[in-house]
Amino acid sequence: MLIGIHPDHVWGTSFSDRWIPFLKTLDVDVKILDLLRQDALDQVKGCDGVMWRWAHRAQDKQSAKMILYVIEKYLKLPVFPETKTSWHFDEKVAQKYLLQSLDVPLPDQWVFWSHDDASAWAKCQAKYPVVFKLSVGAGASSVAKVDSCAEALSFVDRMFKRGIFPMTMNEFRHRFIPASRREAKKFLCRFTDTFGYIAMNQYPRLDSEWWKPEMGYALFQEFLPKNEYDTRITVIGDRAFGFRRYNRPNDFRASGSGNIDYNPAGIDLEMVKIAFETSKAAGFTCMAYDFLYKDGKPVVCEISYTFADYAIHSCPGHWDSNLCWHDGQMWPEDAQIIDFVESIRRGKTTS
Known part of the structure; x- marks a missing residue:
């Protein structure tokens, strides 16, 4: 048996570093893959299965998700994680619909796809406090307790007008006083980017990890x-x-x-x-x-x-x-x- 593994090293963690030696104890051969190369599909030829532990980074979600889907569904090779397990990963809106369809016991949740619907709910139906969530994010990085209609409407406005980047809420929000040279450099980049946008319509540089803003929906959950x-x-x-x-x-x-x-x-x-x-x-x-x-x-x-x-x-x-x-x-x-x-x-x- 030959298992192909795309190594994962995410924020100091790695599942592949444990997969590889354990497979060898089972007398299973391992092929190290780089599925981000141009010959990704050629690399998996001869493999009996493919494993790639991908994380909740925007880059992983747009690359690993589609590549593994093609390997599983069109090359007909077993993969981990397979589509059923992973298509909704780090997407709380998708999870809401999925778990609801399976009659899993859930807290009350509300997903809105228009500014008008979300605003009307916040003004007339919501019972505060409620919890606001981005669809993405781990470690409670994109979760906030909302105590009033004014707070809810503020989140609604941002989600339908400007968007919210992951890792910019709660303790992860940017400080006004930089805490390190690296953070100070980021502040300076944002400042200079402002002039580039005004003068030449150049889009500002985005964070290397969290470059995809969330917008176009609003997700609230009852506070328990x-x-x-x-x-x-x-x-x-x-x-x-x-x-x-x-x-x-x-x-x-x-x-x-x-x-x-x-x-x-x-x-x-x-x-x-x-x-x-x-x-x-x-x-x-x-x-x-x-x-x-x-x-x-x-x-x-x-x-x-x-x-x-x-x-x-x-x-x-x-x-x-x-x-x-x-x-x-x-x-x-x-x-x-x-x-x-x-x-x-x-x-x-x-x-």
Whole structure:
């Protein structure tokens, strides 16, 4: 068996660095790919499967997503992540429609595609506070609590008139006083770009990572009080790993807090059940679910096919789909490889 892997090195993390040596322990040959080259499709010839862990960067979303789709759907090769698992990654609007179609328990969510509709809702129907979200973003970087109609209308105006770049909200917003030479250089570039735009209609330089503004929609979600933590359940095949993330100090957001409780006794098994059922119904091979409580019952707020691997490995064990507990730590990359190789072998047996 030959598995092609496009190495991933994103912000100091890499799944491929664990995939490659683990595949070799299974006597599976590995071919290192560079699917961003012109001969991308020629490179995968002879491979029995292709793996590429891509992140929520704009560049990855516009390259990896389409290249893997062609390999999977037109070259008929198994890929990870496959389309069912990944097409909605880092797109909360898409997740809203997908999970709603599967009757997954959700908080109330509102997606608006026009300024008039969003404004009318904010003025006449919204019950504050609510939560505003960009469709993209991780670590609660694009989430804000909205306490009034005026705040909601401000977000609506920006989303339909100017747009909002990811990583420019909350603690990620730009400071007026640069904190480093690098940040000062960015400020200077923006200042000089202003004159270039006025004088020669040159579009300002954009951030190398977050160059795509979000606009043309507005996404709001009901605010769920009295949730001191959220619960993340990650399902990989027949394994569910769970931990709780406590909110940041004086904040309603848990994602990105780093305050994690790995004790399985604190996990609501109803959440594990819902996660397994959703993965089965949607055909996900790997999915992390973020749960909160609404009126005492679990609801899914967001999903993501990729995540910080160390958090999964820190779990002392996992549940299977019968909700039986299995002791022992496991790297998520190992679970992904085991399932991917087995699915290819099954396919060869049945073909």
